[in-house]
Amino acid sequence: MGFTAIWISPVTAQVPEAYHGYYQTNLYETNSNFGSAQDLKDLAAAAHSKGMYLMVDVVPNHMGWAACHDTVDYKSFHLFNNAEHYHSYCPLNNVQNQTEVETCWLGNCNMTMPDLKTENPDVAREMNTWIKTLVSNYSIDGLRIDSVKNVNKIFFPPWCEAAGVFCMGEVSDGLANYTYPYQRYMDSVLDYPLYYAINRAFQKQSPMADLVVNLVSCTQNAEAGCKDSTLLGTFFENHDNPRLPFTTNDMSLVKNPIAFTIMSDGIPILYQGQEQHLREWTLETNLESSYDTNSPLYKYIAYLNQIWNHISAKPLGYLTWQTHVLSYTSDTIQLRKDIIRTILTNQGEFGGEYTQHTQGMLFSGGETSRGCFDV
Structure with missing residues (x-):
């Protein structure tokens, strides 16, 4: 499909009741449900090959x-x-209270999550040693860090330095001035503010201005604390949230945000099953997907990746060029990223025929332009 990286679930040993990797018990053993330590090494070698x-x-x-x-x-x-390695138990009741967010425990009596006291120097030192060992043992190239907002911020710079690889954090909050400042403590964060805007816009709950506000909140608003929008993880489906096809049968309203995810700023991330147009959205079914190389979205995503890989390989600065909003209406948006122009709509394929007039595309006189696909 043209992807250049894969992101896999946590690999540490789990409680027997766990299946997805987030309830760990032993940091230095691998999750036997996923395979052996040698399997993980073989996976890394296969990817690198x-x-x-x-x-x-x-x-x-x-x-x-x-x-x-x-x-x-x-x-x-x-x-x-x-017990000294953990915060004393308290339930996380008020997510607006950052102290509670960082020190109280997640979970319930079915599965509770003892909260590590990462501000403890001994804990931090051991965590630094562990992450350095994990990366080295399994030839890991990057980390996706779970539950970042639940950990004290100053823990991350030395931890990511110990890892020595690219660090992308999960800060699952839609407020730009809350989420983006975490990029001061690591290389990147998942772009949750844009995730919520994408879902609102393409579920027709808000106009395209919603996307515009979120695009410029990082690139043009210093108060948002965004260090580099081109390093943010751009996505609109993942294992924690409903898939977009769960809410719509309109293929256009799925293809347009896929195009936006791949062709706009940031590092595009697609969740397994998007290429098969899966609709299931519970955590259990989200982890399942079929494999059909003839499915329409499989081919569509592969084509978009082909364009992205081709233009990214040229010395034109495409990857560091921040997206410019050329124009927008309530249901369309026109974007420029270097030499690529992208026109998107949330009118959908069931809305009848309509005409979109381009404007302000910033082509030079005599320049050849080429239309690539119809969404």
Whole structure:
């Protein structure tokens, strides 16, 4: 399909009740449900042989315990097997209180998550050693960091330095002035403010101005704290949220945001199953997908990736060129990123025929332009 990297689930050993990787018990053992340590090394080698990078999900915020908080047996954990390594239990009730967000525990009596005291120098030192070892042992090229907003910010710079690879954090909040400042502490964050705008715009809950506001909030608003919009992780489906096809049967309203994800700023991320137009959205079914190389979206995404890879390989500065909004109406938007112009709509394929007039495309006189696809 033309992807240059893969991002996989956390690889650490889990509680027996876990299947997705986020309830870890032993940082130095691999999750047997996914395979052996050698399988992980073989996966990294196979990806590298194809010129691809391997990004691994990591969880510095918590461990996992399949019962209530007052039954936790800390001695069962490796590496952190003492209550002193964790914050004292408190339920996270107020997400507007940053102290609670960083120190209180996630989960419930079905699965609680003992919250690591990462501000403790001993814990931080051990975490730095672990992440350096993980990256080295398995030839990892990048990290996707889970639950970043639940960890004290100053933990991350030395931790990412110890890892020595690209770090992208998950800050699952739609407010630009909350999410983007985390880029001061690591290379990148997932662009959740834009994620929410994409879903609103292409579910016809808001006009295209919603996308414009979120695009410029990073590139033109210093108060938002965004260090580099071209390094943000751009997406509109993942394992934590409903898939867009769950809310619409209109293929145009799925193809347009895919084009936006790949052709605008940031590092484009597509979740497994998007290429098969999967509609299931619970966490369990989100982890399942079929494989059909003849599906329309498989071919469509492969074509977009072909364009992206071709233009990115040329010394024209495409990857560092920030997207310019050329014009927009309530249901269309026209964008420029270097020599690429992208026109998107949320009118949908069931809205009847309509005509879109381009304007302000900034082509030079006599310049040849070429239309690539119809969405």
